[in-house]
Amino acid sequence: MSTSVLTEVSGDVTTITINRPKSLNALNQATFQAIGDAVAEAAANSRALILTGSDRAFSSGADLRGEAGSKENIELDRANAIIRSITEAPIPVIAAVSGPAAGIGCSLALACDYVVMSEDSYLMLPFTKIGLMPDGGATALVAASAGRHRAMRMALTAEKLQAADALDWGLASEVVPSGEHLSRADELAAAFAQGAPQALAASKQAINRSSLTSLDDAFGREETGQTDLRATEDFAEGVAAFVGKRAPVFTGK
Secondary structure, three states: OOOOEEEEEEOOEEEEEEOOHHHOOOEOHHHHHHHHHHHHHHHHHOOEEEEEEOOOOOEOOEOHHHHHHHOOOOOHHHHHHHHHHHHHOOOOEEEEEOOEEEOHHHHHHHHOOEEEEEOOOEEEOOHHHHOOOOOOOHHHHHHHHHOHHHHHHHHHHOOEEEHHHHHHHOOOOEEEOOOOHHHHHHHHHHHHHOOOHHHHHHHHHHHHHHHOOOHHHHHHHHHHHHHHHHOOHHHHHHHHHHHHOOOOOOOOO
């Protein structure tokens, strides 16, 4: 069993913890596989699900250091399947966010039904800094809640969106004092687990089908765009600059 993802079941509530603290819970293929398996298990056997990260982060996104060393690419179809499984799970899914929820980690958080952010946490789409575009459905997930221009701002500037601003933009459900995100998520999950399961499932399905109508199209566009961008010299330069802790020099090639 992978130790990069920890699963705890307490009554009718499952908590999935991304557990790669040395990399701020960066995601690789093995981690995505473990998350996917855990979400499927929880969707079938629990009445509420919490998704969180260990230590100082929710997730810093794709493991670029692993990619640079081993040429391992996260398969977008696998990542997208997990995003879809979260939105389609018949139970409420709560993201408990501390530190960064960046890149594909941001997509994971925003796919959840209820986003609890610690006041010191932030959302970030840093893709353009390494010559890529947002993926994991982020182009739809952000726009659905925050609108076109705010989604564009996050994508083009790659800035950190602090928790208070995420709440103001509609990307977070609530913000709690530092360190209290998981205890608040536990409270919510316990309440959801005591609710009417069919009513909660029907409410979630209706809202997601109204607001995320373009998610599948976004997956397709992102996968095509990301495949093309991964073949560019700018992407290679972006990853090298990230690993080397220097500013990238992009040439448009």
